[in-house]
Amino acid sequence: MAEAAHLLQVTRLQKSYNVPVLLDFSFSLRSGEVHALVGSNGAGKSTFAKILCGLTPADGGEIRLAGLPHAPASKRAAEHAGVIMVLQELNVIGTLSVAENIFLNRLPCRAGFVQRSRLHESARAALARVGLGDLDPATPAGALGVGHQQLVELAGALSRNCRVLILDEPTAALTDPEIERLFGHLRKLRQEGVGIIYVSHRMDEIKRIADRITVMRDGRAVATHLSVDVTPDCLVREMVGHELPERGGLSERPAGPVALSVRNLSAGDQVRDVSFTLRQGEILGIAGLIGSGRTETLRAIFGADVKSGGETFVDGKAVKILCPTDALLAGIGLMPEDRKQDGLLMPQSIRVNTTLNTLVRYARAGGWLDTGAEERTTEAYRQRLQISCNSVEQAVGELSGGNQQKVVVARWLARDCRILLFDEPTRGIDVAAKQTMYELLRELAGEGKAVLVVSSELEELMSLCDRLLVMSQGCISAEFTPGEWTQEKITRAAFSGHLDRKVESHPS
Ligand SMILES: Nc1ncnc2c1ncn2[C@@H]1O[C@H](COP(=O)(O)OP(=O)(O)OP(=O)(O)O)[C@@H](O)[C@H]1O
Ligand SMILES: [Mg+2]
Known part of the structure; x- marks a missing residue:
């Protein structure tokens, strides 16, 4: 042929x-x-x-x-x-509507005016093709x-x-x-x-x-x-270009005392009455569909979104977290899913971006910044995370997507929080570097840190976590330990909220 x-x-x-x-x-x-x-x-x-x-x-x-x-x-x-x-x-573009984003540069116009009804009609059809038929085309994309x-x-x-x-x-x-x-x-x-x-x-x-x-x-x-x-x-x-080293299996880490306890947390209609505990030395995963409230839960704990109810305890003591600064003072760090929002300074170097949140550590008497020490820290993370670059002085904007992601992770690791919330930590990271990242998270847990990971990759969660929560429609719908979970059980739990509420958008 x-x-x-x-x-x-x-x-x-x-x-x-x-x-x-x-x-x-x-x-x-x-x-x-x-x-x-x-x-x-x-x-x-x-x-x-x-x-x-x-x-x-x-x-x-x-x-x-x-x-x-x-x-x-x-x-x-x-x-x-x-x-x-x-x-x-x-x-x-966050400030434009969903419809405007879809038809950017191709807006239907008559006599110089955008024909909004035609725009929304076409947008609805386009959204239906990706399974978002229920989404209002007028929603700002940033939301x-x-x-x-x-x-x-x-x-x-x-x-x-x-x-x-x-x-x-x-x-x-x-x-x-x-x-x-x-x-x-x-x-x-x-x-x-x-x-x-x-x-x-x-x-x-x-x-x-x-x-x-x-x-x-x-x-x-x-x-x-x-x-x-x-x-x-x-x-x-x-x-x-070579064999990958054997993957480490699940290491047995003794779970320590409860580091973070969240009770009846609510925020908007995305987070509804969420309660769980996270121990020192534990890696806890959260699975769920897009929009199930995983990200919103992390943001509410961290004080990035307004809570409408609930309590947070760190080491058994009630803490009031109204903004991210409160969270950081309580030892809680959040690495968000949206890197751009997280403010990587694209024209600035890897060094500057890595040490941005911890600059006080490098401040010396007389207002000098110890760039040598900064460089050594950054270099250590570069090697640990295998950031591929010319040098730590290269601008972050010149790195590939996956390597930019590693810089964000380095910045959060440098921060040394005791309770770490990671939202999609390995998004865009290649297979080999993912393994390194898992080892790193395990090491952090080994040092007694409490680690919470939201991920869209079930396999990742299953190979990394000591325990797994599943969210559906803003609620925690199931909890699993390694012996109990299967991909099927987790997926069923992820859809359970949809079935209960008879939302017609669940897949056949
Ligand atoms: N504007 C730029 N200036 C300098 N170097 C750049 C620029 N854009 C890309 N590079 C370099 O080109 C190389 C390839 O980058 P590219 O983004 O194509 O990688 P990739 O295969 O898409 O990686 P990833 O899986 O991380 O997305 C990288 O080493 C990167 O640093
Ligand atoms: Mg790329």
Whole structure:
């Protein structure tokens, strides 16, 4: 059988910033194919995607789209050619409505006025395609959690006329049922002949959705496989260039006294009467669907959102937490899910960003800052978290998405809180670095810290946690210990609130 003609043909693409990022990178995409791109943090995946969609020019090499040269000078030009991308970093504009975000640059106008009813009607249709049919298109996008924002971005992409769709970690904040729904749409697009480039760190889902998989390492394509021919282990080996050390099993840590106790916590209608305890030396996980109230629970404990009721006890003593400063004084730290909101200073160095919250430690008499000590601390975290960069003086804005994430983690670790709340700590982090991150969290627990982890990846929670809570519709719907949990039981608990309340949006 003759091979389907290539929709996209990339030959020996070159790109450097100060150092080479893409080196002779070649790649092809057929129409009606999902071609996954995997590689460690900093391998060059997003850079390739940005070149395709006109955000940055290549230095050399050639791209052909349906046989014609493709060198878009802008995102608009790329979209005009039918190359649409959903970026790794969220790009919704918080102050605009959901509908405006979906149709940004394409607002339906008559005589210079936006036709709001037409806009909302189209937006509703686009939202229904990603399973958000119930969402009011007039909602400000900033009011949504990261998972929902990601779906809004997808809705925007899917509502365009596209030949090549590039998804850069589209599922990083999505949970399994939402991922299934997304895959349903991708399969439909594939049938319509759209070529899809799919970047992700989740090997299992790549195996499920991709037809072919290309592994990138240090800016080169090191291998391309048919998805059916390759195992996740093999992909990981090719990504890192060597065998990964054996995973440590669940270590037995004696749980200490209760460090944090939350009783009847409520906040808006997202957190309803939540009670739990967290012990010193324990890693407690929270699972649940997007919008189940996991993030809101952490934010309410930390004082980032207003509580409408409930009490918090630290080491058995009642504490009043009205704002994040109160929480920090009580020894509670929160690493939020939204990195941009967390205020990474993009033009500033890794060093400055890492020590930002702990500067007093480096202040010396006479108003001097001991940058040497700062550098040593940052260097230690760089090595521990395997942050790939030129030096700790490199601007954070120049790092790859996963490496930016590691800087956020470093900053929170440097803070040395006794009770640590992590919201999606490994979002966007590659397979090898995830293992390091798990070891780090285990070490922290080993030192007696109390660790709470919200994650959308069930496997991650199951391999990391000593105990697991499941949230559904703002309530804790189940609690499991390692012997008791199965993926199925947890998923059922995650949906239980929906079933009880007969919300019609639960999946079939
Ligand atoms: N604007 C820039 N200036 C300097 N270097 C940059 C810039 N953008 C990217 N880089 C570098 O290019 C390399 C590749 O980055 P890229 O974002 O393509 O990686 P990635 O494969 O998408 O990684 P991740 O999995 O972490 O998202 C990184 O080493 C990064 O530091
Ligand atoms: Mg990237």
